[in-house]
Each structure stands twice: as C-alpha cells, then as structure tokens.
Amino acid sequence: MIPWLQEFPTLDEAALRALKKAFDSGYRTFSRTYGDSIEGFFDPLLYFLIWFERLLLAAPWWLVILVVAAVCYVAGRSRRLAVGVAVALFLIGYLGMWEDTMRTLAIIFVSTLIAIAIGIPVGIWMSRSDRVQAFITPILDIMQTMPIFVYLIPVVMLFGLGKIPGLIAVVIYAVPPVIRLTNLGIRLVDKEVLEAADAFGTDTWRRLFDIQMPLALPNIMAGVNQTIMMALSMVVIASMIGVKGLGQPVLQAVTNQYFALGLFNGAAVVALAIVFDRITQSYGRRIQSGRQN
C-alpha cells in the first residue's frame, strides 16, 4: 500500500520546526532592525494619546460630564439622551471607576479617529474600482476572523507592551466596518443622481465631496458606530498587553474570581458603549431625516 493513503502526509517534525523557526527568526530580525524606526513613526500618536488621556484625567469631573453631554445634545438634539448620558457617567465615577473610564475613553477615541482616518479613504478607494474591492474584501475578512491574539503577537514583538501596540491592535480589529460601509454607502448612491451630477459638468472631486460622500454619510456613520463598538470590545484584550483602563480590573476579576469588580467594570464598558452608540446613531439618523427619497 502507498503510505500516504493511510496516514496523512505531514511534513516531518524537524522540517516543520525549522520552518516555524525560520519564520520567527525572520520576523525577529525584522523587528530588531526596524522596530525602533517603526516605533518612532508612531511616537506622535503616542504623544497625542497620552496628552488626551492626561487632559481627561486632569479636567474636573463635572466639566468632562458636561462636555460629553453637550456633544450628545449637539449630535442628537435630544435632551433626554444628554441627561441620561450625564447620569451614567456620574454613576461610573460614584462607583470609583472614573480614572479607568477616562483612560478607556481616551484610547477608544484616539483609535476611532485613526480608524476613520484610515477607513474612509480606503473605503472611497474601494468604491471606485471593482478590482480594488476584490482585493481588499478578503483582507478585511481575514482581519475580522483571525483570532485577535494571533495578531497581538507580532505587534507585541515589534513594540513590546504598552499603549501603542494596544492602539494598533484595536485599530486593526475595529477598522473593517468603517471601510466596508464607506464602500457600500458610496456604491449605493442613486445612479440617476450621479448621472444628473455628470450632466451638469461636475468634476470628479466635487462629485465625490458634494454628492457621493454626503449621500453615503448615513452608511458611513453606521460604519463608524460599528467601529467604535468593536474597539470597545477590544478593551479587555488590549489590557492583556498593558493598556490601562477598564479592561485591567476586568482581567483581574477574571483571574481572581472577583465577580462584583468584573460586573461593575463591565457595566462601565457597556455604559461607554451606549454613550458612543447613541451619539453616532442619533447623528446618523438626523442627517438622514433631511433627505429621504
């Protein structure tokens, strides 16, 4: 009998080990050679994150609550929503989680900004060409299905523990929805409206910024909303590589079986999620309400 019909033909152990080793050492050499310069590249981001975190922590608590409530009101024009948000934030502080919440708020805010800054241009690029779409879609699928821990490894190898690897991990995990929905939103813009724009001699840029982007905005906002939610869900995992915030007490609670600690901090994450969700959704609804067909 032919052996590979009975037993699965595997690479022999030595060769397999050598392959993995080669892979690892290759990446290690890469990270040793370029690690510093790549880290340097991300420094401004780190400074911005630290600055924003300090700002949130240094500001008087009532001012932060006031500003967040005001943003809510401006986005959604709903007094009830603003009051609800203020109460939720106050409760978080009252239960002693103010500092961690501010740290989490800072990293979520910054990583969302980065995700939008990367995601919208990529989404626009994707919407303009079917070939680009066919190329990027599988990459996004991989980013979303690959277990998060797997891409934590190379990031940590490159940057060590800390804020920047956490930020990068969060962004990688959270950026696909905003890319997808920007692409989708632009592709869904009514063809007749675009034809009308063309018929009046609109050039490519104005077509994009005056017609396509505003009409895709509700979808883009839905993408931003999704991105924020995914970023929040990364908080606990990011805390494993040293990101401070609400994730760390949760991690601590898991390892030590502190149920109450886990519950409170988990609830604080949920409260933050609700705040972000309501702000983006009500803003999305408001821009949409002006223009149903």
Add this chain to the structure above:
Amino acid sequence: MATDSSHIEIRSLYKVFGDDPDSVMPYVREGMDKQELLEAHGHVLALRDIDLAVETGSIQVVMGLSGCGKSTLVRHVNRLIEPTEGSVEVDGQDVRTLDRTALQDLRRHKVSMVFQHFALFPHRTVLENVRYGLQMQGVARPECDERAQRWIDRVALTGYEGSYPHELSGGMQQRVGLARALATEAEILLMDEAFSALDPLIRADMQTLLLELQRELHRTILFVTHDLDEAITIGDRIAILRDGVVVQNGDSQEIVLQPSDDYISNFTRNINRGRVIQVGSIMEPAEDGAPAAEPDPDACVPSDMVLEEALSLVVDSSGEEAPVVDMDGRTVGAISVERMVHALAGDTGNGEDAEATGETADDTAAAQEEPAKQKPSKD
C-alpha cells in the same frame, strides 16, 4: 440636409452595447437586426444609423416604446453615453472630439438636462438644487442665489426654496428639475421622459408650463417621450424610433396624415384626430391666380385650427364649406364638412382600412405587436 440653423446634428450614429462593440460593427453594417445580433454575438444594438438634425429654437421630440433607444439617443448629445460610430455635433463641434474639460464645459454651459425620475440631489434644498449648475459654472454665490431664485419663481415654486425634494410632490419635484436645467441658461435642453412619471393632470400642467417658457426662451429642446399625445402637444417635429432606427421624422400633421408605415399608423390610430389634424393639412388648396373673393371674416377658418373646432365653426356658420385663411388673413384654400369628416375617420390616402381604425381601442402596447404580425404577409 445640414442647414446653418441646425443646432444639434447627429450623423450616422450607431450605438452597440456589449463587451466589444467594434467587433460586431461589420455585422451591423451588413444589416443584421437587433434580435440576430443579440442571439449570435451577445451584443445589444441600441441605435442604428441615426441621422437627426435639430433646428435652433425648436422642440424635437424623440418618440418610441420602451427599449427603442430613445433615452440612449439623447444621452449622446452631452456624451453621457459614448457613441460606437458616427458623429454628434453641437454648434458644429463633434462632441466625440472633446477632451475632459471641454466636455465639462459643454455640460456646464451648452447642454442641460431634465430626468425622468427627477434625479434631484436629495440632500440639497430646492434653492441649492436649482443653483447647482450655476455653481458648477463658477458663478459667485450671491449671483447664483439671485438667478436661481428667478427660476424658482418662474416655475411657480416661490416659498419652497428651503424645502427638501422629498417634501415636494412629483410635479413640484419636476418643476425643480426644470428650473435646475433652465438656470444654467444652456441653449440646449435635453428632456428624458421628463413628464412620464407624473399624473396625467400634472403632466398636462407641465406641458403647458414648458410651452409657455419656450415661447420666451426659444431653447433647442430634445424631448423624449413614449406618449404620442405628448409628442403632438409639444413637438415641432417628431422622430419615431423603433428598435434603434428612426422610422419617421416629421411634424405632427405628417405623422398623423402620412404615416410612413403600419407601425406608425398603428401608433396614431388611437389619438384624437379631431384635436391634432389642422385644417391647413387637409384643405383644398386655392388655385393659383384665382381671384380671392372677399370672404366673410366670421365664416373663415384659420389654417392652423384643429378639425374639432373647425367642424363646429363651419356647421354653425354656413353649413357646408368655408374658406381657409392663413395667419395674415389671406385665403389659402377651402374646407368642406365632408372632407373633415373623412379626415377624422382616418380616410386620407389609404382609406380602405378606415373601419378597422375605428373599432380597436387598444393602447399603444398593441401597436407594437401588430406590425410584427403583418410584416411576413407583406414581404
């Protein structure tokens, strides 16, 4: 054929949709028809050898059933669709030769368009929609707004400047579409089934509005419709398109009285001939040199009066026959009641099937199938 007064001149225009239109053009030129081309080569023949000259300041209607290529045809004028072969000249300039910027200029300044489903910008108010073309022209904001406002007033939408399109009814939305197209002051106006999506009453309103505006503006209008009544109401000339070929191009009198084939006569059989045929088209012309007897002005019929009115006028006044006068009041012929009745019955030229015309009251959809059935027996 190419006269100085033609504003749009379309010559031997072909349009084939498909992966490689050029590869099938030899077959098209050999005379392969739409159906064969689709089956044998997988390409869609949209337009075949179109020649159409539109005079400055006139309304040229392009009429045909859906899928006949009429919307494709108008889109060649501002090159929203690229021709496969042939030329489309606007002011003597072939639009095919224009580069990107020149084409944008053409669309901004020379040709504007009104769409079937309005195609308004849903995120912009009425004012913002109407001034869009002016903004594209680079007109400064205050002037934009002032000019846009003038057009909003002209289409009777004063007070709705701040409304969004979805807050308006269909008719009002198309008024916005019309104002947006007129505001650029482009000399050529393309109207693609502009009124087809509207209710009959609103449609009649819009037709009246368009004709009213046109009396002052004298734009060159290419108007696409599938509705013969609309074509007759609006068009100075009517080109009837079938399977991408112009079957007949003439004024409403020619289309109704001298249909070039069965396809067209089937089209025209259901229209109200009394409201279309003008006395001048069927009168007995006055003999040259015959002394023009001084007619009684009350008994005279103007030559552009339609039969419906002329009949009652003649019957009321004299009874049998009346002189026909032109716009200057000169006698140009005579019309008898009998002649008018014959014309109403479709009894002009090919009178033998007059009865058949009377009894069927199908809509135009039936007209599409009829000639197909009749054709084999004729060939």
